[in-house]
Amino acid sequence: MWPFSAAEIRSRLAATSVTLRRCLRLGVTMAKSKFEYVRDFEADDTCLPHCWVVVRLDGRNFHRFAEKHSFAKPNDSRALQLMTKCAQTVMEELEDIVIAYGQSDEYSFVFRRKSNWFKRRASKFMTLVASQFASSYVFYWRDYFADQPLLYPPGFDGRVVLYPSNQTLKDYLSWRQADCHINNLYNTVFWALIQQSGLTPVQAQERLKGTLAGDKNEILFSQFHINYNDEPQMYRKGTVLVWQKVDEVRTQEVRLPAEMEGERMTVTRTRARPVPLYCDLIGDAFWKEHPDILSGDN
Amino acid sequence: MWPFSAAEIRSRLAATSVTLRRCLRLGVTMAKSKFEYVRDFEADDTCLPHCWVVVRLDGRNFHRFAEKHSFAKPNDSRALQLMTKCAQTVMEELEDIVIAYGQSDEYSFVFRRKSNWFKRRASKFMTLVASQFASSYVFYWRDYFADQPLLYPPGFDGRVVLYPSNQTLKDYLSWRQADCHINNLYNTVFWALIQQSGLTPVQAQERLKGTLAGDKNEILFSQFHINYNDEPQMYRKGTVLVWQKVDEVRTQEVRLPAEMEGERMTVTRTRARPVPLYCDLIGDAFWKEHPDILSGDN
């Protein structure tokens, strides 16, 4: 004979198990606080204030990526435009980027000197740029490579570099643009020798060993009738992204008076957008035309 | 009367312009070396040797992202599985990751103590993880959300944390798993109150204020007949990814003898793959079952 009714037993068991569970859970909760000391192992990586913060991304193994996806040589304009689309997305989605510069499979983003985005933590800057750029690359791929499916998701490595003065920042961008020029001149001749003269890559490399820029221009001009300066600016100069006011026209469906039926209303809105320029950054002209980029408030 | 023939003039002009161009190009080349001093501004961010390097990623604004893409509440198994697919891709594409742990919109990756990948540069570790994860997220989205188009490319922030000993590493993972437990228990009750009892979010929040784990279990049990321990392990424990030997069967088209025509040949290959487990990391059992993860060679 049980001294308790079934209902009573059930209720007591429930109560017990609740207590038991409470204890167990309490254990885990306490456990969390017990483990929280591990947070102190995170290092502070705040960027020095009042410095320009540059994040530079580079495609990982893009040699292989370009081959697998049949990129045109020496330049694939679709690939370059996709890079720029991603960079624009980064500028729109993240905060405080005042200028970006891209060439080949790399892009540099400059955060304003006085940015306090995420308390200037270097890791936030670089991982948010890298991840936003990478997800955009896959997201917008189709818009630039309609006929070429993306075979695998690409990776990008990034780094943060600080520049304490306007001069050092300008010299950084000049360095990247000079790099663009030198590589593009080389690649233009290199691929002309292969594609038009039928040399093997090794032969082309051999042919160019020790040549100066002038020699390469000469080869292009005399052998392929190419005036290097007539090559597209985007290839020779890379892409500069700056914020510019843009008029955006949107067609809006509005309920119109009967006599206007069938017509549509358009709304024009002026917004700042990251706009691509293919211009020289090395001389002073660009900076004089865009004095706001380096201005004291940034 | 020109003293020179047309041909001669052309040739002299060409020669001049070549010289001129050579000078100009030389200028740019020299410019590059002139600018290269800016490389010295890059800081060395080598991770202390012999420490476990952990990279943790977090979805950026995933609250909004989840809403826009109608994630099921409190857990969307498709979203969790997509996260795990991305983490697996990261482990396969990058080097030296020995274990990963994910829950909600975050994932932690542990590089082996003695990894010398990219000379242990913290920026390489975190940006390559972040970008590979983000590009994979878009790339594999369709496999998990067939009916739900991806509206925009998401971002992830990342950080690097060093743990100098096995104990601190285990405590780090325990911390994340305890966090998973606490949040998931809370969310399970919170959403039950909203979805099944019709409370508003504010009311649900009010109802749970000050409750301990045991109280929440009790509400689930008494009010919704949910035994929290019967909830899916993936929700309660998160996902652990470890390398395991997996037999992979591939069907191969081979030219077979006439009498076997119509048959197919399969090839079985054993490969190490990152395999998901939904198990407890806080106790000792897991580490005893997988002694190789923390072994001295790692």
Place this chain on the structure above:
Amino acid sequence: MWPFSAAEIRSRLAATSVTLRRCLRLGVTMAKSKFEYVRDFEADDTCLPHCWVVVRLDGRNFHRFAEKHSFAKPNDSRALQLMTKCAQTVMEELEDIVIAYGQSDEYSFVFRRKSNWFKRRASKFMTLVASQFASSYVFYWRDYFADQPLLYPPGFDGRVVLYPSNQTLKDYLSWRQADCHINNLYNTVFWALIQQSGLTPVQAQERLKGTLAGDKNEILFSQFHINYNDEPQMYRKGTVLVWQKVDEVRTQEVRLPAEMEGERMTVTRTRARPVPLYCDLIGDAFWKEHPDILSGDN
């Protein structure tokens, strides 16, 4: 009967022991290379180029030190002059310091922007300043405290701070000078209340609670007939050390012609020396008078 002569035995033993020792030593030599991996644990702490590097020192427990050595209150001019002597020694012995500023028990040293001393390693900067200052403090003690023996060797803590622009550097120095002003005004009244009005420290503190600078001036003027602006500049402004050409006259013993016997020859040499100024750093005047300090070449 030994088969060998004593000489032979000795020689063989010697040979053996040499071989044995060679092995043992070889063991240690190899050991060193075996241990050398520990060098990789040293982190690179290079200061960002083109930034002003400031090292600030603070006396450790100087409250106690001042009491034990009966420093005059609120200012002990001997102690301040000894600090300045140490700072001058630091400037003479180390390289690339362009200006220093001291007050109370602290001193700041500014290395020129483009210094490449010890490859700009922060640890070198701060430990060499700290150790040179500390050893000088004991070395020159007697010259300033003839009647007061030094009871124990004092410690100083130091830190490195980078300032990316002239403005931030000037603001740093202004911050320290404003701090000097505020503390010295407070201390001047505080000690007047104690020394002249017979208040206890607690009473004096109570009396000054909530008073503004103007109130303190008023107390000094009305109660003690002290016009704060007549207090020594060294107390109110602190000490600025800048390099200045100084004519140094040395008397030299030279063998003179007979008819000049008994006379002495003096040689005057112009050398740059760190010279103390007690002037305002907050306004522009100082920087206009010493344009070379912040000039681009530094």
Place this chain on the structure above:
Amino acid sequence: MWPFSAAEIRSRLAATSVTLRRCLRLGVTMAKSKFEYVRDFEADDTCLPHCWVVVRLDGRNFHRFAEKHSFAKPNDSRALQLMTKCAQTVMEELEDIVIAYGQSDEYSFVFRRKSNWFKRRASKFMTLVASQFASSYVFYWRDYFADQPLLYPPGFDGRVVLYPSNQTLKDYLSWRQADCHINNLYNTVFWALIQQSGLTPVQAQERLKGTLAGDKNEILFSQFHINYNDEPQMYRKGTVLVWQKVDEVRTQEVRLPAEMEGERMTVTRTRARPVPLYCDLIGDAFWKEHPDILSGDN
């Protein structure tokens, strides 16, 4: 005719000047807060928790210092003992140092893994060690060099290195001791060749070029009848400082009963002191004898 009495004028002027001064002072006070933003430029240099923190000091230009102060060659025991006295002072004055090791003009200090002294800021650790050591060097000089006045205050550079495990810490100390052995063996032969065989430094260097440890032992033995192993341990092994309980006997003047007049009372107190050992650190024996140094609580 003045409308006011002299007293009134004086009082009004005083009031005005007080107001004026108040304003001026207020200006400076506000200025301080205006400048305080410069504090944010200070970087966080917290040492990774749970790692052994090693500070190593090296004498600056001690070659020259040794010559100027006529240090005995190859080893000056007074100089070594003074170094050890300074290291003992550092251990007594600073906190959390569990072991130190010195040889030649260098000393390493090991802070316990879990030290939270000055919140584990690397700059505090290294500057306090460097400055305390340097001031002690001058302070105690006379006790070791009674006949040799100190000519100028020496400098020491320092660095912080983190070791994440007991093994890496032991290997660090072994590395320094192996370095001591190699240098001391070299120097012992080098100076014997000079002092006893009359070689010039260049000739001695030439003689030793390419020799292994065994060769050097042989030269010492055969040419100078020196058994290297009989050289003082302090020279061959360096100095290890560990905390040991020491009975300290103090003679105290006490008023004694008449019949005990003329006697003195001594008080014995047991205190932990940094005690020098000249022993091997490379093998296991030392660590087995002193298990507390590396114990988990440290």
